[in-house]
Amino acid sequence: MFPVIINSNLKVAPDAYVLSFARSFEFQPGQVIGLSFGEADQPRLYSIASGNHEDVVRILYKVNPLGQFTPGLSRLKPGDTIFSTSPFGQFLGDNQPAVWVATGTGIAPFASMFFSGLACKKILIQGNRFVSGLYFKDQIQQSMGNRYIPTCTRERIDGIFFGRVQNFLEEWQELDISVKYYLCGSSEMVVGVRDLLIAKGVPFERVVAEIFF
Numbered sequence: 001m002f003p004v005i006i007n008s009n010l011k012v013a014p015d016a017y018v019l020s021f022a023r024s025f026e027f028q029p030g031q032v033i034g035l036s037f038g039e040a041d042q043p044r045l046y047s048i049a050s051g052n053h054e055d056v057v058r059i060l061y062k063v064n065p066l067g068q069f070t071p072g073l074s075r076l077k078p079g080d081t082i083f084s085t086s087p088f089g090q091f092l093g094d095n096q097p098a099v100w101v102a103t104g105t106g107i108a109p110f111a112s113m114f115f116s117g118l119a120c121k122k123i124l125i126q127g128n129r130f131v132s133g134l135y136f137k138d139q140i141q142q143s144m145g146n147r148y149i150p151t152c153t154r155e156r157i158d159g160i161f162f163g164r165v166q167n168f169l170e171e172w173q174e175l176d177i178s179v180k181y182y183l184c185g186s187s188e189m190v191v192g193v194r195d196l197l198i199a200k201g202v203p204f205e206r207v208v209a210e211i212f213f
Contacts, residue, residue: 003081003083005022006080016105016135030089033086035073044069047105057084060107114144125151126165128152129154170196183210
């Protein structure tokens with residue numbers, strides 16, 4: 001592990017932050033890093049949420065008030081030091097057509113892919129309970145247009161599908177069984193969507209998943 005100095009730690013929703021520090025390593029969109037307060041501490045894993053050509057690394061995280069790490073993480077200020085691992089992981093984006101499905105902070109690896117220029121042949125379905133939890137929504141929607149499909153389960157807003165991402169996929173008339181589906185979010189969402197896609201004829205090997213705990 002190596003030290004990094006915090007550039008910013010911005011609150012982006014009632015319980016979510018985006019932390020950033022200067023990038024000193026190469027990574028592939030979709031990879032993760034481990035963060036800790038001390039060099040000898042057990043690192044907590046987070047997907048990188050920034051593009052691989054940007055000068056900074058961004059980490060999206062949600063604060064668990066009863067957690068042992070995120071409350072302290074949320075109190076960090078510019079100039080503070082934490083420790084990072086090198087990036088790793090195989091949940092990787094590419095230039096092939098695909099559908100991205102994300103809930104909660106599971107949007108992070110897709111944000112990295114988006115900011116790395118890999119969204120041109122993609123459809124993104126993003127879900128959360130509240131609109132404030134559709135992280136990076138404005139930037140993504142402006143670029144992807146109707147290839148971006150936001151869903152929400154607690155608020156009814158024009159232009160946003162009311163219901164879970166599973167509900168949208170059950171009704172979706174344009175579901176294509178020939179492309180890959182990348183899923184990132186809670187275990188409940190990942191398992192439910194994977195089973196739904198397979199039931200609709202998507203081959204098992206075309207469903208790629210990463211679970212956020």
